[in-house]
Amino acid sequence: MRDANDREPIGSRSPGEFRVRHFWSLLFALVAVACVAAFAYAPFDADWWLPAGPDPKVSHLHSASSIGKEIDALYVIILWITGVVFIGTQVALAWAAWKYEDRPGRIAVYFHGSQRLELIWTILPTIALVFIAFYQMGTWAQVKFRRASPRVRPVAEVTGRQFQWLIRYPGEDGKLHTADDVHLVNDLHFVKDEPTLIHLRSADVIHSFFLPQLRIKQDAVPGLKIPVWFDADQAGRYELACAELCGWGHYKMRGRVTVHETRAEFDGWLRSTAREQGRDQVATVTTTAAVEVRAEGR
Numbered sequence: 001m002r003d004a005n006d007r008e009p010i011g012s013r014s015p016g017e018f019r020v021r022h023f024w025s026l027l028f029a030l031v032a033v034a035c036v037a038a039f040a041y042a043p044f045d046a047d048w049w050l051p052a053g054p055d056p057k058v059s060h061l062h063s064a065s066s067i068g069k070e071i072d073a074l075y076v077i078i079l080w081i082t083g084v085v086f087i088g089t090q091v092a093l094a095w096a097a098w099k100y101e102d103r104p105g106r107i108a109v110y111f112h113g114s115q116r117l118e119l120i121w122t123i124l125p126t127i128a129l130v131f132i133a134f135y136q137m138g139t140w141a142q143v144k145f146r147r148a149s150p151r152v153r154p155v156a157e158v159t160g161r162q163f164q165w166l167i168r169y170p171g172e173d174g175k176l177h178t179a180d181d182v183h184l185v186n187d188l189h190f191v192k193d194e195p196t197l198i199h200l201r202s203a204d205v206i207h208s209f210f211l212p213q214l215r216i217k218q219d220a221v222p223g224l225k226i227p228v229w230f231d232a233d234q235a236g237r238y239e240l241a242c243a244e245l246c247g248w249g250h251y252k253m254r255g256r257v258t259v260h261e262t263r264a265e266f267d268g269w270l271r272s273t274a275r276e277q278g279r280d281q282v283a284t285v286t287t288t289a290a291v292e293v294r295a296e297g298r
């Protein structure tokens with residue numbers, strides 16, 4: 001029988017116990033080194049970096065929109081700030097784990113805290129966060145403020161619903177919500193190098209309209225018509241995704257984006273789509289109208 005007074009001293013080992021010296025400090029250090037190495041390698045590998053435009057001849061670091069370049073520059077600055085903090089804190093952690101490792105007979109010392117340390121690790125992050133908040137304001141205003149969006153007619157109205165993107169293009173008359181509108185599902189088209197505006201809506205829950213290669217992300221909120229603008233400097237195919245977990249079929253809200261080289265090419269595509277749709281338009285219009293009646297009834 002043992003009672004509380006025969007407890008083994010802190011740090012003692014049972015016979016036969018195997019210990020690698022400095023195991024934990026080395027493990028912590030190794031994980032941090034692997035993380036830093038991954039981030040240092042990422043810009044050199046297209047699959048590890050942010051998604052780029054469709055043209056393989058252009059660098060994989062090239063975001064295909066004008067606003068995307070600014071957003072990527074912000075991302076890199078924030079990565080540097082967090083990277084320096086990460087390396088500093090991980091070196092301190094590994095050093096402390098190494099220096100104060102448990103040893104037989106070693107007694108832990110307790111202290112209440114250090115006001116100076118508390119002040120330092122409150123003030124430094126505050127400065128970093130306030131700097132980031134002010135530094136990014138211009139870009140944010142350019143992407144999100146209504147006064148910054150281009151004075152152009154919307155190329156389409158995009159409505160998220162469980163689980164697809166309903167896309168309505170103005171027909172010959174150039175106006176939305178008229179009889180000659182063209183309706184497509186998960187298929188967004190616009191023209192290269194032109195500031196492009198869409199009206200974003202939702203028919204049911206919150207979805208998020210996401211163009212990863214163009215760094216555009218905007219929530220679609222029921223009851224709101226939100227203008228979203230973007231551009232692309234490479235023609236070709238892009239991805240449209242929903243970035244908000246909106247229900248069981250969320251994964252199905254993956255659409256195609258086609259950026260046409262010229263306005264004439266886009267107009268030709270729209271005309272031929274409108275002609276094709278003339279044949280089976282009745283069914284599509286009925287479905288879309290039903291969704292809109294539900295959305296507007298909210």
Ligand SMILES: [Cu+2]
Nearest residue numbers: 207242246253
């Ligand atoms: Cu969704």
